Amino acid sequence: MAETTLKEIAEKxxxxxxxxxxxxxxxxxxxxxxxxxxxxxxxxxxxSPNSFAVNLRTKESKTIGLIIPEVVHHFFSNVINGIIAExxxxxxxxxxxxSNESLELEKKQVDLLIHKRVDGIIMSLSNDSNDDDxxxxxxxxxxxxxQFDKISKLIPSSKVVINDQKAAMSAVQxxxxxxxxxxxxxxGPINPQNAIDRFIGYKRALETNQISFDPKLVYTCENVxxxxxxxxxxxxxxxxxxxxxxxxxxxxxxxxxxxxxxENNINVPNQIALMGFSNWFMSKVVQPKLSTVEQPSxxxxxxxxNLLLEEINAEKKNIAFTPKIVELNTNIVIRESTxxxx
Amino acid sequence: MAETTLKEIAEKxxxxxxxxxxxxxxxxxxxxxxxxxxxxxxxxxxxSPNSFAVNLRTKESKTIGLIIPEVVHHFFSNVINGIIAExxxxxxxxxxxxSNESLELEKKQVDLLIHKRVDGIIMSLSNDSNDDDxxxxxxxxxxxxxQFDKISKLIPSSKVVINDQKAAMSAVQxxxxxxxxxxxxxxGPINPQNAIDRFIGYKRALETNQISFDPKLVYTCENVxxxxxxxxxxxxxxxxxxxxxxxxxxxxxxxxxxxxxxENNINVPNQIALMGFSNWFMSKVVQPKLSTVEQPSxxxxxxxxNLLLEEINAEKKNIAFTPKIVELNTNIVIRESTxxxx
Numbered sequence: 001m002a003e004t005t006l007k008e009i010a011e012k013x014x015x016x017x018x019x020x021x022x023x024x025x026x027x028x029x030x031x032x033x034x035x036x037x038x039x040x041x042x043x044x045x046x047x048s049p050n051s052f053a054v055n056l057r058t059k060e061s062k063t064i065g066l067i068i069p070e071v072v073h074h075f076f077s078n079v080i081n082g083i084i085a086e087x088x089x090x091x092x093x094x095x096x097x098x099s100n101e102s103l104e105l106e107k108k109q110v111d112l113l114i115h116k117r118v119d120g121i122i123m124s125l126s127n128d129s130n131d132d133d134x135x136x137x138x139x140x141x142x143x144x145x146x147q148f149d150k151i152s153k154l155i156p157s158s159k160v161v162i163n164d165q166k167a168a169m170s171a172v173q174x175x176x177x178x179x180x181x182x183x184x185x186x187x188g189p190i191n192p193q194n195a196i197d198r199f200i201g202y203k204r205a206l207e208t209n210q211i212s213f214d215p216k217l218v219y220t221c222e223n224v225x226x227x228x229x230x231x232x233x234x235x236x237x238x239x240x241x242x243x244x245x246x247x248x249x250x251x252x253x254x255x256x257x258x259x260x261x262x263e264n265n266i267n268v269p270n271q272i273a274l275m276g277f278s279n280w281f282m283s284k285v286v287q288p289k290l291s292t293v294e295q296p297s298x299x300x301x302x303x304x305x306n307l308l309l310e311e312i313n314a315e316k317k318n319i320a321f322t323p324k325i326v327e328l329n330t331n332i333v334i335r336e337s338t339x340x341x342x
Numbered sequence: 343m344a345e346t347t348l349k350e351i352a353e354k355x356x357x358x359x360x361x362x363x364x365x366x367x368x369x370x371x372x373x374x375x376x377x378x379x380x381x382x383x384x385x386x387x388x389x390s391p392n393s394f395a396v397n398l399r400t401k402e403s404k405t406i407g408l409i410i411p412e413v414v415h416h417f418f419s420n421v422i423n424g425i426i427a428e429x430x431x432x433x434x435x436x437x438x439x440x441s442n443e444s445l446e447l448e449k450k451q452v453d454l455l456i457h458k459r460v461d462g463i464i465m466s467l468s469n470d471s472n473d474d475d476x477x478x479x480x481x482x483x484x485x486x487x488x489q490f491d492k493i494s495k496l497i498p499s500s501k502v503v504i505n506d507q508k509a510a511m512s513a514v515q516x517x518x519x520x521x522x523x524x525x526x527x528x529x530g531p532i533n534p535q536n537a538i539d540r541f542i543g544y545k546r547a548l549e550t551n552q553i554s555f556d557p558k559l560v561y562t563c564e565n566v567x568x569x570x571x572x573x574x575x576x577x578x579x580x581x582x583x584x585x586x587x588x589x590x591x592x593x594x595x596x597x598x599x600x601x602x603x604x605e606n607n608i609n610v611p612n613q614i615a616l617m618g619f620s621n622w623f624m625s626k627v628v629q630p631k632l633s634t635v636e637q638p639s640x641x642x643x644x645x646x647x648n649l650l651l652e653e654i655n656a657e658k659k660n661i662a663f664t665p666k667i668v669e670l671n672t673n674i675v676i677r678e679s680t681x682x683x684x
Contacts, residue, residue, distance in 0.1 A: 063437070063458075071423045077414045084413070084440055093458065095405070095435045098426055116405075116435065226627075255627050262629065282624040285568075285597050287604065 009041050060316075063093045064308060065113035067123045069101045069150070074251075074280040075297050076124070079148065082301020083122060090309055092119070101223070103128040110134040120144035120308040125152060127189045127224070144311035144321075148304045150192045158307040158323040160300050164194045167293050167330040168201025169208075171275050172247055174291070176209050178338050180245035180273050184217045184236045186257070188224055188249040198249055198277070217243070221253060229256020237264070243272060245338070251276035251283045251292055258286055258337070274337040288336035296328045303328065351383055402658075405435045406650060407455035409465045411443045411492070416593075416622040417639045418466070421490065424643020425464060432651055434461070443565070445470040452476040462486035462650040467494060469531045469566070486653035486663075490646045492534045500649040500665040502642050506536045509635050509672040510543025511550075513617050514589055516633070518551050520680050522587035522615050526559045526578045528599070530566055530591040540591055540619065559585070563595060571598020579606070585614060587680070593618035593625045593634055600628055600679070616679040630678035638670045645670065 006024075010017045015034065023030045023038035041047075066083055068076045084094045095118065099106040106126050113121055114137065121138055124147070132152050138145045139157065148160040175183055185202045188195030199218070206213050217240065219232045229248065233256065236243055248254035254276030261268050268274050268288055276283055276292035283290035303326050314321035348366075352359045357376065365372045365380035383389075408425055410418050426436045437460065441448040448468050455463055456479065463480055466489070474494050480487045481499065490502040517525055527544045530537030541560070548555050559582065561574045571590065575598065578585055590596035596618030603610050610616050610630055618625055618634035625632035645668045656663035 071426070072416070072419045074414070077419050080438075081413045081440065084438065088439070093437045093439070093454065096422075096426065096438050097430070097435070098423065112435065226623075259627055281568075282627060285601055285624060285628055287629045 005047075009038060009045065009047060012041060013037055061117055061119055062091060063095060063116075063118050064305075065095045065097065065109075065116070065118040065121045067097045067099055067106060067109050067113070067121070069099050069124060069126050071096070071098050074282075075149075075278050075295065078297035079124075079301040079304070082298040082303075083305045084301075086302045086305040090305075092305075092309075099126040101126040101128055103131065107134040110138060114138065114141060114143065118143070120146070120312050122146045122148065122304045122308055124148050125150040125192065127192055127195075130191050142315070144308050144315055146304045146308045146311070148300050150194055153193055156323055158311065158325070160303045160307065160326045160328065161194075162295055162300075162328050162330050164197035165201040165204070167295070168198040168247075168277070169205045170330075170332050171277065171293050172202050172205035173209075174332050174334065175245045175247060175273060175275055175338060176205065176211070178273065179340060180338075181211055182217070182240065182242055182244045183211075184219065184240060184243050184246045186219045186221060186229065186232050186236075186246065186248045186253055188221055190220065195249060202247060216240075221249065224250055224253060226252050226256040226259070229253040229258075230260045231256075233257040233260035237261075237266065237272075245269075245273035245275065247275045247277075249277055251278050251280040251290060254290055254292070254337075255280075255282060255286055258288075258290065262287075269337050269340050273340065279333055283333075284335065291335045291338040292333050294331050294333050296330070299328055347389075351380060351387065351389060354383060355379055403459055403461055404433060405437060405458075405460050406647075407437045407439065407451075407458070407460040407463045409439045409441055409448060409451050409455070409463070411441050411466060411468050413438070413440050416624075417491075417620050417637065420639035421466075421643040421646070424640040424645075425647045426643075428644045428647040432647075434647075434651075441468040443468040443470055445473060449476040452480060456480065456483060456485065460485070462488070462654050464488045464490065464646050464650055466490050467492040467534065469534055469537075472533050484657070486650050486657055488646045488650045488653075490642050492536055495535055498665055500653065501667045502645045502649065502670065503536075503667065504637055504642075504670050504672050506539035507543040507546070509637070510540040510589075510619070511547045512672075512674050513619065513635050514544050514547035515551075516674050516676065517587045517589060517615060517617055517680060518547065518553070520615065521682060522680075523553055524559070524582070524584055524586045525553075526561065526582060526585050526588045528561045528563060528571065528574050528578075528588065528590045528595050530563055532562065537591060544589060558582075563591060566592055566595060568594050568598040568601070571595035571600075572602045573598075575599040575602035579603075579608065579614075587611075587615035587617065589617045589619075591619055593620050593622040593632060596632055596634070596679075597622075597624060597628055600630075600632065604629075610679050611682050615682065618679075621675055625675075626677065633677045633680040634675050636673050636675050638672070641670055 006017050006020045010020045020038050023035045070076050087094045097109040103126055132155055135155050145157045147157055151159050187199045203213050221228045246257055254274055266272055276290050279292045279294040283292050307324055311321045348359050348362045352362045362380050365377045412418055429436050439451040445468055474497055477497050487499045489499055493501050529541045545555050563570045588599055596616055600616055608614055618632050621634045621636040625634050653663045
């Protein structure tokens with residue numbers, strides 16, 4: 001890439017580099033005639049101020065890093081959408097890295113972003129993350145940092161979350177209110193805080209309604225996939241002939257369950273009711289349409305960026321910043337998969 | 343962010359900045375004792391070489407820019423996945439910008455990436471793009487550049503595409519072979535080359551089979567949404583009581599059509615057959631399952647990055663680079679929505 005430098009412009013116009021620089025910055029001690037000549041030549045030569053050089057001076061890159069587990073994922077792609085829209089409004093660019101749910105990759109990526117000197121980092125932990133030394137490194141270096149969705153509670157950073165426990169409780173309460181008592185639960189992996197919280201919500205809803213908790217009704221996903229939904233549906237139907245409803249940790253898994261039940265002519269919801277979590281787009285196009293929990297993904301992205309920006313700005317002005325926790329509301333979306341006899 | 347500089351390290355150890363710099367770069371003329379002292383202190387102080395300063399010297403940012411129309415989009419999110427996976431393997435970071443199908447935003451984003459001095463740009467044009475001055479600017483500045491999917495044929499850059507004409511022809515041929523003759527087509531917008539090519543493919547398939555082309559059977563999407571699918575399905579059923587099949591420019595639109603037909607008890611495929619394009623994940627979970635054209639999205643991302651890298655490397659070595667066009671194969675995925683009497 002052939003670059004035009006201030007020096008070239010200065011030489012061509014027979015003026016000093018300082019004058020060129022001042023002209024481009026519209027200093028009052030440069031004549032308007034000179035300014036015009038400099039700007040015209042700079043435009044002609046495709047001069048662009050070296051943004052990396054600017055960085056050295058202002059110590060800002062106007063770039064933030066985002067580490068997420070998966071891009072091809074309705075929830076996360078909506079969060080990305082919210083983050084880049086909000087970043088753009090505020091003049092920031094977003095580097096996106098995908099951990100593929102691997103702790104090892106996630107560590108490497110944190111390191112990369114630190115060395116790239118981004119102005120801040122937004123992150124949702126991989127399912128694999130059971131160690132947070134790399135996260136502590138971000139805080140140690142005082143890099144503005146926001147966690148969302150899959151967070152580490154122990155890390156004292158800003159966070160954007162939903163109340164997973166409460167949301168799962170409402171979902172199970174909806175099933176109970178609809179007349180289903182024997183409810184199987186396909187839960188998320190062991191590590192992520194949100195999977196733990198949703199599981200607690202499931203148990204609490206049962207307790208509140210005097211339904212005894214049966215650990216045999218709980219199935220644990222490793223990768224939270226459509227295929228696991230298909231597989232667990234098969235197992236649940238074999239293990240518990242009298243199961244009345246299945247609650248799933250996410251819509252993708254629920255759609256896998258639905259696919260198995262439909263193919264085996266098990267009527268949803270009349271034989272088995274089904275409830276998802278997250279309200280993915282496809283949940284309203286499957287048959288029957290899936291009841292689920294609406295999780296505000298785009299808003300989660302917007303809030304995450306705004307919290308990060310607040311910290312970046314505080315840092316710039318050398319003002320102490322106290323991490324904030326933003327909890328977004330969820331609500332139950334009732335569709336056909338939980339409406340008996342319809 | 344408190345930064346440790348070479349100067350601080352030099353002062354603390356009572357040696358010159360040059361020695362510190364040499365020690366960190368493992369120069370042979372620095373004693374191993376000094377090297378160890380420098381490295382230990384640098385580690386202790388969290389010193390990281392200033393990557394933006396490095397950029398000034400090597401003129402490389404090891405960062406590329408990607409401009410795509412939409413992130414929350416099964417096809418594009420798979421392409422992103424391919425690009426960032428391949429970029430990561432090669433030590434590059436990816437800045438992702440979303441044009442929201444707007445030419446104005448797209449122009450602004452090209453300008454941003456140019457000023458950010460990324461090493462290269464990968465792009466799929468917005469539906470709105472009917473002007474390519476901003477793209478010419480990229481070439482003028484000799485920034486390595488790859489177009490994919492929605493491309494401008496007139497821009498002499500590397501491109502990763504499918505043969506949209508041929509793919510659409512095969513899709514319509516499959517419908518004709520399955521016994522459907524009166525085939526409506528819900529096409530993409532007027533500007534994008536791929537929408538034009540798919541439309542030509544539809545017409546050609548009819549011609550080849552001596553079926554006369556009826557422009558009244560063609561409906562044009564503005565935004566290529568689920569909702570447009572629902573709306574056009576309603577119109578098609580009203581306008582053409584004898585329509586036998588509907589071919590859609592993308593699966594999202596086809597799923598909208600399916601949703602309308604299902605809700606109005608019009609049997610797919612026995613009353614109206616349905617064919618999509620792109621093979622989105624949800625196409626295999628709707629009922630009936632959607633026949634479609636498999637478009638290799640992840641591979642498109644991988645190929646796009648690799649072509650860009652080839653050009654970046656040629657540029658670095660000052661070797662002339664001739665743009666390449668990679669055409670990926672597509673194939674027909676036959677599911678239930680085109681199988682009559684099943």
